[in-house]
Amino acid sequence: MKNENKAAKKKLAPLTKKSFITYAMVLIAFAVMQILSSGGYISSMLTGLLVPLCVYSILAVSLNLTVGILGELSLGQAGFMCVGAYTSAVFSQLTSETITQPLIRFPLAIIIGGIFAAIFGILIGIPVLRLNGDYLAIVTLAFGEIIKNVFAAMYVGYDSKGVHISLKSLSNLNLENDGTLLLNGPQGISGTPNDSTFLIGAIMLMLTLIIAYNFINSRTGRAVMSIRDNVIAAQSVGLNITKYKLITFALTAFIAGTAGALYSHNFYTLQASKFDYNLSILILVFVVLGGIGNIRGSVIAAVVLVLLPEMLRGISSYRMLIYAVILIVMMIITSNEKSKAFIEANTQKFKALFKRGKTAEAKEAE
Amino acid sequence: MGFLNNLINGISLGSIYAVIALGYTLVYGIAKMLNFAHGDVIMVGGYVIFIAMTSFGLNSWISILLAVIACTLLGIVIEKVAYKPLRQATSLAVLITAIGVSYFLQNMALLIFGEKPVNFTSVVNVPSLKLFDGKIVISGETSTAIVISILIVVGLSLFINKTKSGRAMLAVSEDRGAAELMGVNINRTISLTFAIGSGLAAIAGALLCSAYPTLQNTTGAMPGIKAFVAAVFGGIGSIPGAMIGGILIGIIEILGRAYISPQLADAIVFAVLILVLIIKPTGILGKKINEKV
Amino acid sequence: MALLEVKNLGISFGGLRAVDEFNITIEKGQLYGLIGPNGAGKTTVFNMLTGVYKPTDGTILLDGENITGKSTIEINRAGIARTFQNIRLFKDMTVLDNVKVALHNHYKYSVLTGILRLPKYFKTEKLMNEKAMEMLKVFELEDKAELTASGLPYGEQRRLEMARALATEPKLLLLDEPAAGMNPNETAELMDMIRLVRDKFGMTVLLIEHDMSLVSGICEKLTVLNFGQMLCEGKTENVLSDPDVIKAYLGD
Numbered sequence: 001m002k003n004e005n006k007a008a009k010k011k012l013a014p015l016t017k018k019s020f021i022t023y024a025m026v027l028i029a030f031a032v033m034q035i036l037s038s039g040g041y042i043s044s045m046l047t048g049l050l051v052p053l054c055v056y057s058i059l060a061v062s063l064n065l066t067v068g069i070l071g072e073l074s075l076g077q078a079g080f081m082c083v084g085a086y087t088s089a090v091f092s093q094l095t096s097e098t099i100t101q102p103l104i105r106f107p108l109a110i111i112i113g114g115i116f117a118a119i120f121g122i123l124i125g126i127p128v129l130r131l132n133g134d135y136l137a138i139v140t141l142a143f144g145e146i147i148k149n150v151f152a153a154m155y156v157g158y159d160s161k162g163v164h165i166s167l168k169s170l171s172n173l174n175l176e177n178d179g180t181l182l183l184n185g186p187q188g189i190s191g192t193p194n195d196s197t198f199l200i201g202a203i204m205l206m207l208t209l210i211i212a213y214n215f216i217n218s219r220t221g222r223a224v225m226s227i228r229d230n231v232i233a234a235q236s237v238g239l240n241i242t243k244y245k246l247i248t249f250a251l252t253a254f255i256a257g258t259a260g261a262l263y264s265h266n267f268y269t270l271q272a273s274k275f276d277y278n279l280s281i282l283i284l285v286f287v288v289l290g291g292i293g294n295i296r297g298s299v300i301a302a303v304v305l306v307l308l309p310e311m312l313r314g315i316s317s318y319r320m321l322i323y324a325v326i327l328i329v330m331m332i333i334t335s336n337e338k339s340k341a342f343i344e345a346n347t348q349k350f351k352a353l354f355k356r357g358k359t360a361e362a363k364e365a366e
Numbered sequence: 367m368g369f370l371n372n373l374i375n376g377i378s379l380g381s382i383y384a385v386i387a388l389g390y391t392l393v394y395g396i397a398k399m400l401n402f403a404h405g406d407v408i409m410v411g412g413y414v415i416f417i418a419m420t421s422f423g424l425n426s427w428i429s430i431l432l433a434v435i436a437c438t439l440l441g442i443v444i445e446k447v448a449y450k451p452l453r454q455a456t457s458l459a460v461l462i463t464a465i466g467v468s469y470f471l472q473n474m475a476l477l478i479f480g481e482k483p484v485n486f487t488s489v490v491n492v493p494s495l496k497l498f499d500g501k502i503v504i505s506g507e508t509s510t511a512i513v514i515s516i517l518i519v520v521g522l523s524l525f526i527n528k529t530k531s532g533r534a535m536l537a538v539s540e541d542r543g544a545a546e547l548m549g550v551n552i553n554r555t556i557s558l559t560f561a562i563g564s565g566l567a568a569i570a571g572a573l574l575c576s577a578y579p580t581l582q583n584t585t586g587a588m589p590g591i592k593a594f595v596a597a598v599f600g601g602i603g604s605i606p607g608a609m610i611g612g613i614l615i616g617i618i619e620i621l622g623r624a625y626i627s628p629q630l631a632d633a634i635v636f637a638v639l640i641l642v643l644i645i646k647p648t649g650i651l652g653k654k655i656n657e658k659v
Numbered sequence: 660m661a662l663l664e665v666k667n668l669g670i671s672f673g674g675l676r677a678v679d680e681f682n683i684t685i686e687k688g689q690l691y692g693l694i695g696p697n698g699a700g701k702t703t704v705f706n707m708l709t710g711v712y713k714p715t716d717g718t719i720l721l722d723g724e725n726i727t728g729k730s731t732i733e734i735n736r737a738g739i740a741r742t743f744q745n746i747r748l749f750k751d752m753t754v755l756d757n758v759k760v761a762l763h764n765h766y767k768y769s770v771l772t773g774i775l776r777l778p779k780y781f782k783t784e785k786l787m788n789e790k791a792m793e794m795l796k797v798f799e800l801e802d803k804a805e806l807t808a809s810g811l812p813y814g815e816q817r818r819l820e821m822a823r824a825l826a827t828e829p830k831l832l833l834l835d836e837p838a839a840g841m842n843p844n845e846t847a848e849l850m851d852m853i854r855l856v857r858d859k860f861g862m863t864v865l866l867i868e869h870d871m872s873l874v875s876g877i878c879e880k881l882t883v884l885n886f887g888q889m890l891c892e893g894k895t896e897n898v899l900s901d902p903d904v905i906k907a908y909l910g911d
Contacts, residue, residue: 067458071458072458073458073461073462075465127640127644128640128643128644131643131647133457133458133461134399134400134457134461135598135643135647137400137461138400138591138594138595138598138639139639139640139643141591142595142636142637142639142640143636143640145632145633145636146633146636146637149629149630149632149633150630150633152629153627153629153630167627167629167630168627186629211774214773214774214775214776215770215773215774217773218768218770218772218773218774218780219759219763219766219767219768219773219783219787220770220773221773222752222756222759222760222763223760223763225749225751225752225756226749226752226757226760228751229748229749229750229751229752230747230748230749230750232711232731232743232747233743233747233748233749233823234749234760235730235731235732235735236709236731236735236740236741236743236747236824237735237740237760237761237763237823237824237826237827238732238735238736238761238763238764238827239732239760239763240732247770251770277587281465281469284462284465288462292458293751317477318477320469320472320473320476321470321473321474321477323469323473324466324467324469324470324472324473325466325470326466327462327463327465327466327469328448328463328466328467328470331452331455331459331460331462331463331466332448332451332452332463334459335451335452335454335455335456335459336451337454
């Protein structure tokens with residue numbers, strides 16, 4: 001019995017350690033950037049990138065839950081983000097006079113963005129999640145495009161007579177003179193309060209990481225990973241496959257929706273065309289470079305890939321080409337037995353070296 | 367008459383989708399992968415024709431021939447460099463690589479040719495047909511697209527069913543392991559599949575750019591995805607299925623554009639894909655594959 | 660009442676009659692063997708018993724409950740767990756987590772409890788760890804709990820599959836060629852483990868096996884399948900000395 005308890009305790013250790021290292025890294029990075037920017041040591045260009053960095057990191061974590069934990073490729077992450085961005089922005093505009101305190105309004109807007117995105121995730125998930133592999137990927141791509149196109153075609157406004165919606169044009173809206181225009185078709189939405197700050201972005205990133213790690217290391221997360229590893233075996237131990245796929249889909253859509261809210265409250269105007277296929281691919285590049293299934297890697301990759309082209313102006317025109325090469329090369333390296341063995345052997349060596357150093361230190365301390 | 371004109375335009379666009387869809391269906395059936403970059407090979411074909419005609423003043427036949435050669439080689443190179451190392455990898459890894467290749471071609475073209483679309487000169491010099499006192503006009507591009515797509519479907523079916531290489535492709539698509547044991551050279555067969563699919567993409571590029579005469583780095587992306595929708599609709603792996611699916615998708619898109627909303631035409635095509643996959647994931651002419659337990 | 664009662668079970672794939680008129684009755688606590696040459700339809704029977712295939716004819720009663728045609732998930736919840744001929748582990752997960760996944764339907768907390776790490780999370784996880792370690796101990800895998808499943812040697816992977824199946828707390832355990840690829844020493848150990856499972860958990864076991872030392876060593880009763888038909892059934896020693904059975908195995 002004693003032995004069992006020991007092993008039981010040991011079990012929690014590795015994942016918890018991993019997650020705490022990640023939390024610490026985010027905290028330190030936040031503190032450093034905060035100190036630098038308040039001291040005026042960083043350029044305005046970099047300051048302007050702080051919130052987007054949080055947005056992209058959150059998105060990368062959410063997509064990694066789909067790709068790395070569920071084992072399915074979603075190309076519609078930008079669509080979920082779009083839903084979150086639009087719904088939260090509309091909420092903020094509608095309530096900007098009733099809830100004047102942004103510290104109350106903005107968190108509500110974020111949650112609303114997340115919930116609406118999750119609802120879309122579930123609505124989309126119910127029919128499509130019995131598909132898998134290539135078909136699921138292409139259907140999520142299709143849904144992402146549909147969401148983008150529908151938002152870009154929507155004109156919505158309200159006046160004393162109520163809410164007006166048109167899919168044709170602004171003039172079809174027949175808005176009274178006292179009316180307020182919310183969505184202006186391809187021109188999107190403008191006048192969103194600028195509530196997003198680096199602090200809020202960093203808090204959201206931390207919460208996202210906590211949710212992701214806790215999810216992975218829970219009963220549900222294990223069920224999802226078992227489905228990824230072997231569907232037939234997962235069914236044979238009594239797991240409801242669709243239910244767990246749906247939970248993951250809703251969760252990742254929720255997170256993408258909150259990222260959308262953070263994004264939309266960072267800009268005065270917002271067009272649906274921003275949330276296109278290229279954005280979904282960009283997030284995929286973060287996940288692939290950071291390592292599929294590696295949550296911390298996603299955050300690091302997002303930060304590096306957003307900062308690098310801005311730091312090195314010379315490579316910025318080759319940025320997208322580099323993304324393409326990253327996707328191809330990473331896949332070839334990680335799928336090849338020889339290169340995989342090579343990487344593993346070297347990380348083992350590296351770790352062993354590190355450990356030896358540590359134990360030596362510990363011995364000295366004794 | 368407006369409806370008939372729309373229908374004809376739909377069939378014309380659909381014929382182009384059909385030619386693209388054939389490439390998807392071949393590769394999916396034989397290499398068991400979604401070659402995401404297929405649409406972008408079309409764009410490359412378009413640029414080759416454009417350069418051959420405008421910069422070198424070659425005639426359209428030679429330009430098309432050059433494009434077919436270039437795209438065939440490109441297809442073989444893509445397969446060798448990016449996909450062949452992944453034969454044993456998960457389908458997720460293969461799909462991500464294919465997306466990477468697609469993105470690579472698009473952005474390579476962006477670097478070389480810039481963002482600005484170029485005006486493509488039609489390679490078709492067939493006169494247009496006027497029916498009912500000019501109320502219905504069938505342009506040369508339209509009739510050419512329809513005739514060419516039918517020729518390709520017939521030719522491809524004959525090739526696959528009658529020639530040794532074609533039957534090797536069939537064998538690999540049925541059971542790769544068994545085909546290998548029977549002495550079929552798997553690598554050669556897959557290479558041939560990519561070569562044929564990419565060659566067809568060059569022809570599709572000529573037809574597409576003639577019918578819609580602007581060309582830029584993303585020209586192939588959307589038609590590529592829609593043609594994949596068409597291939598799934600018709601039943602992935604089936605040659606007649608690709609033809610039927612392509613034409614149906616073309617008609618749906620043009621009618622949707624004309625009668626529902628021009629902005630939502632793409633969304634309607636994708637909605638069709640989703641409906642098909644939910645109701646009959648195997649498509650019109652496809653068959654079901656079960657995993658052995 | 661018998662634990663498993665199968666009557667006139669049959670399945671056709673297109674025109675092919677893969678299994679026909681299959682009958683079997685297994686008493687609680689029995690170690691029962693299903694043997695026969697390759698392609699006789701043994702795994703097909705397993706697939707019908709576990710809902711992977713829907714039988715064309717016949718009925719399956721588990722502990723008196725009719726489970727014919729139910730889904731794999733429902734059948735597992737009703738009390739049948741299995742291992743696979745071609746090992747199907749959750750390969751990128753740890754050995755311990757492989758077993759904890761199987762405890763899923765017996766130890767529950769909500770998604771939100773997991774994400775928020777409420778006290779119930781810690782309590783349930785602790786119980787799950789203890790239970791999973793108990794299962795691993797039966798199959799002598801307790802020292803490997805933290806390793807990734809795909810890193811285990813072949814024999815241990817087969818044992819882990821059994822631990823995982825057992826963790827779903829079934830009434831009936833189906834083992835599909837548990838000794839395949841094992842050397843005689845490992846097979847002997849495996850036989851002890853299967854006996855231990857029966858004695859400790861009162862488990863009923865139906866197994867498919869080609870290794871006759873295992874079959875004659877632990878099975879109390881046997882059914883022989885040939886070309887989808889039952890050739891004979893009965894006590895192990897009687898069946899193995901049956902001239903028809905010997906003929907089926909050795910050919911004419």
